[in-house]
Amino acid sequence: MTDRPDRLQGSMPPLITPFRGGEVDYDTYARLVSFQIENGTHGILVNGTTAEPSTLSVEERNRLVDVAIQVAAGRVPVVAATGTQSLADSKRLTEHAARAGADALLIVTPYFLRPPQRGLVAYYLELASIAPLPWMVYHIPGRAAVSVTLDTLKELRQRSSTFVGMKHAVNDLGFVSECFAALGTGFKVFVGLEELSFPMLAVGACGLMNAVGNLQPRILADLCEAVSRNDLAGARELHHRLFELNQAVFFDTNPIPIKYMMRRLGLLRTNEHRLPMMPATADLERRLDGVLERARLLEGSAPATQGRPA
Numbered sequence: 146m147t148d149r150p151d152r153l154q155g156s157m158p159p160l161i162t163p164f165r166g167g168e169v170d171y172d173t174y175a176r177l178v179s180f181q182i183e184n185g186t187h188g189i190l191v192n193g194t195t196a197e198p199s200t201l202s203v204e205e206r207n208r209l210v211d212v213a214i215q216v217a218a219g220r221v222p223v224v225a226a227t228g229t230q231s232l233a234d235s236k237r238l239t240e241h242a243a244r245a246g247a248d249a250l251l252i253v254t255p256y257f258l259r260p261p262q263r264g265l266v267a268y269y270l271e272l273a274s275i276a277p278l279p280w281m282v283y284h285i286p287g288r289a290a291v292s293v294t295l296d297t298l299k300e301l302r303q304r305s306s307t308f309v310g311m312k313h314a315v316n317d318l319g320f321v322s323e324c325f326a327a328l329g330t331g332f333k334v335f336v337g338l339e340e341l342s343f344p345m346l347a348v349g350a351c352g353l354m355n356a357v358g359n360l361q362p363r364i365l366a367d368l369c370e371a372v373s374r375n376d377l378a379g380a381r382e383l384h385h386r387l388f389e390l391n392q393a394v395f396f397d398t399n400p401i402p403i404k405y406m407m408r409r410l411g412l413l414r415t416n417e418h419r420l421p422m423m424p425a426t427a428d429l430e431r432r433l434d435g436v437l438e439r440a441r442l443l444e445g446s447a448p449a450t451q452g453r454p455a
Contacts, residue, residue, distance in 0.1 A: 295327055
């Protein structure tokens with residue numbers, strides 16, 4: 146566990162949850178964490194949207210946190226996403242993440258309920274009081290059906306000394322600049338929409354929490370590092386190289402395309418989901434194969450049993 150929010154930067158992909166026969170495949174998850182670290186990722190996000198957390202039990206989510214922390218072994222920060230629509234479950238997840246040694250928390254706006262802003266403030270402050278960990282709001286109104294206002298972020302900043310930033314998964318670049326103007330450039334913003342990665346980094350975002358990082362951790366790390374050293378030309382080139390892959394993430398509900406592409410690249414044995422999520426259709430598979438071919442990612446890809454995470 147760290148009290149250094151400055152470690153929270155760069156590419157921190159939200160890892161998928163591998164399933165096998167309906168059960169969470171923790172061994173494969175451990176190998177995916179290692180794969181990320183070996184390929185230059187700057188941190189690991191556990192139980193983000195890409196992990197299909199609403200299909201997991203509290204116990205399963207907690208064990209994924211344990212596995213990530215054990216495998217990472219302090220080499221990179223581990224951020225635990227501990228939010229749900231239930232305050233009681235969010236407390237249990239947050240308490241466990243703190244005990245297990247997570248470096249920071251990412252807490253989604255409670256989904257489906259559409260609470261008022263004063264309810265969001267009270268909810269976040271209740272969870273922030275559990276442990277002295279840096280924590281961030283996960284702002285994803287497209288999934289949660291509620292937005293966080295600038296006034297709410299300002300109040301949280303005033304009332305919680307450990308509130309350090311947000312994951313912004315909204316097609317609203319202007320809001321990011323408003324946040325920096327009101328909260329200072331030290332306010333941490335992680336990009337949560339793939340297509341906005343380079344633009345949002347260029348205006349001051351500190352990193353990426355993008356599903357596409359499950360496929361190509363090194364190139365996302367390179368993008369963050371290029372912007373950090375002010376190599377905007379190099380970063381722009383990486384942005385264009387990633388552009389079709391970034392779009393492919395949303396050809397169907399995330400992580401359906403990601404899991405299929407991971408299987409094609411030998412990173413998973415099977416692109417299994419839990420209902421109501423479903424694997425890619427045959428038409429989607431063909432479309433995604435085209436994306437991978439144009440990105441030259443299928444050349445030399447190994448079966449899952451030959452040295453890659455499975």
